[in-house]
Amino acid sequence: MNYLFGTGLIGAITAGASLLRGSRDTPITWRAVLAWVSWGITLALAIGSVIDTYRSRQGRPVADDSPLTSKKAKKSAKTMKKAAKQLGNSAN
Structure with a gap:
């Protein structure tokens, strides 16, 4: 549920709502079409971000181009380094 309230x-x-209010009485021009395309891309990126966050928290793989991938890789490397250090200490 907290995913739905992401900024x-x-x-x-809200941008789509204001775009809809602003385009009710105006004719369709190339600028209006470009604004709607831009809004569609913004909405798709926001939904993709919510999906990536959900998958990451579930422990499922996320896309390689997601910002969460680098965070997950850093966390994994840190865990591996810590485990290797503990294994080295226990061998001595």
Whole structure:
């Protein structure tokens, strides 16, 4: 439930609402089409971010281009280093 209240998703929804209010009485121009395409991309990125966060917290793999991948790799490397250090100490 806390994924639905992320700032990216709320920002995309409010931007879409204001875009809809602003485009009700105006004719469709290339600028309006470009604004809707931009909003669609923003919404898709926000939804993708929510999905990546959910998958990461579930322990499932995330896409390689996700910002969470580098965090997960750093955490994994830190855990491996700590385990290797403990294994080295127990062998002595």
